[in-house]
Amino acid sequence: MKKGITIILLMLLIPVFGLLAAGNSEKDDNAAGDVVTVSYITWDSGKGVEITQSIIDAFEEKNPGIKIELQSVPQGYDDKVLTAHAAGDTPDGLMMWNTSQWAEAGIVEDLSSYIDRDNYDMDRYLPVPKLWAEYKGGIYGLPKDFTPRAIFYNKNVFDEAGVSYPEAGWTFDDFVSTVKAINNNESGAAARYGYVAIPGHTYALQAFIWSNGGDLCSPDGTVASGYINSEAVVEVIQWYKTLFDMSISTGTMDAYQNLGQNEFQSGIVGMMDNGLWPLSVYKNDSSLNFGIAFPPVPHSGDSVTPVIHSATWSMFAKAENKDATWEFIKYIGGPDGARVFANERWGLPVFKGMAEELGLLDDEYMKVFVELGAEANKAPVFLRNPNWFEADNEFKLALEQIFLEDKDVQTALDEAAVRMDKILKAK
């Protein structure tokens, strides 16, 4: 009897000791020596991590007292950020894209005091990427690289159909005719589609809506009625519906940004709307002969307002080594770090004049992205209100009803507007 109880108690206590020991050993590392270890998480993997690591190596050479431990979280990044913060045990730094929600929830540190203390010049940044870091008067990170969305076109497919390549300034109608000319109504490997369309891609549609003078909600992000169901938006959605009915659609949602990448690479699609991410894959594919074009504008003479994707180098509010983390953020978010990413064609540099300085305008593909980036003057809508994601779901539902169930555009948007108003106004 006594032996049995002893064994059971031992079985209970051993794992407890094990956990305690594990916990303690982590703390010891930082106590010994003068080296501070900063843990930083990234959603990149593969090439992205390689590039980031090379910048870390350069930083560590210049700053022998600081070691950066890079952790790659390619899946479930957002969940990791949320749960780490909720548990009170976070890494020191992170890449951040969701400024409104995460700043509002207090997950990221306001870096304004560091910026002022070190006289860090924020005006060196291009205006729209800089907006990514700002929320309610605070600055929650240093801008990372960015990419606008452009139109990729497959030169072989165009040549086959005898259609001339897109030129900047081309209109919605031009786009429709191009798609019509390329579609050949066959199936299988012989099929040719002008465009790969996506039924609910609200992010990409922002650019076309802005180019048409409309917007998805009010500038302060609290009202959708009068914006999402305005004439300008209805016009754009009706244009996209025409396209959708004629195009191959990619229903499978992979990484949100890279919808259509596989279809375009297969060689049966003439055009795709995307950021510059596929470039690194496409450039190594010798069978793919492609070009980059400006997105079409609604009417002749309109100017294009592109939508960009960006992120920031930020610090967790519950970080342990804030000063060391700030030193690293200054480096990787500064000109040195930006230069490395830009030279690798990983993203456009967010510093004014750097793209020209690095000769990106001489790269036939990067040139268009740089020029588009210079035209960017609006930050994406989700930065205006942390409740936007829920409201965006209503917009997305309306779009899917329009594209997949042929619902009337105005009706669907009117109904969505009412629901979105309620969501945007909620606390």
Add this chain to the structure above:
Amino acid sequence: MFQHSIKKQERITGYLLILPWFLGFIFFYSGPMIFSFIVSFCNWDYFKNLSFIGLDNYFKIFDPAGHAMPAMRRTLKFVFLEVPLQLFISLMVAMLLTRKIPFTRISRTLIYLPSVMSGAVGGLIWRYMFNTQTGLLNYLLSFVGVKPIPWIENPDIALYSIVLTGIWAIGQPMILFIAAIQGVPSTYYEVAEVDGAGKLSQFLNITLPMITPAILINIIIILIQQFQMLAPIIVITSGGPAKSTYLFSYLEYENAFKFLKMGYASALSWFMFIIILTLTLIIMKSSSKWVFYQSEKGKML
């Protein structure tokens, strides 16, 4: 005196033995359950702002303009399709695999294997199989001249496609059925054959009634599992297209982790708990009418 002490010792030992489980239950089950119950009456964004709002979250569930009721309708539709499907297929396969034919052992293992896979991995495989242009299913169908079916792109059929993916998971119920079928004494079959009963009649009048306990367990397990099914939906359709596969579990997930509305999500999960509990109780109550336990042999004959 002596007897008291032994009884007391045994009692103490008994409690000590279940202590680990009990502590685990308190910390990992009932503690969080109580916490979630309290949170369901509040607005909570998971980090800073926690405010008591009474029954508002529960009223919101029944809001006619909201997404909760349609999601529950879809979930009920899904479950009432999925449970019979899984039961039927696993029973048929179990019947097949309890015959004296070759390869039954290895077949059982192979059929059981997919249910070991995580829902997300299996879901990913299904998503590629469902692809309209390049998926395996449409490829196979093209050999018999069927035009490509938009499995997960057409809002009208997407839900049924998800129901179809349930055949992946029949391994578990199948094992229980095999055990139950093998537990039926062969004397019954011998007697029936002597009396001139055919195979079908034997199945309906001997096998089925004798395995009703296994049927009951499987119904309840599959019911609860399918109400909570989430990973495949996230991976295959993300609740789309046009919310046709937006089940109640997905609504909870989105509200908890995308919109950071923990209070509402907690209320949703308690609502689901009540529904599952009610259905389970109804099934258990009805079981006395149709489930036959071998210890009551007298009643049967």
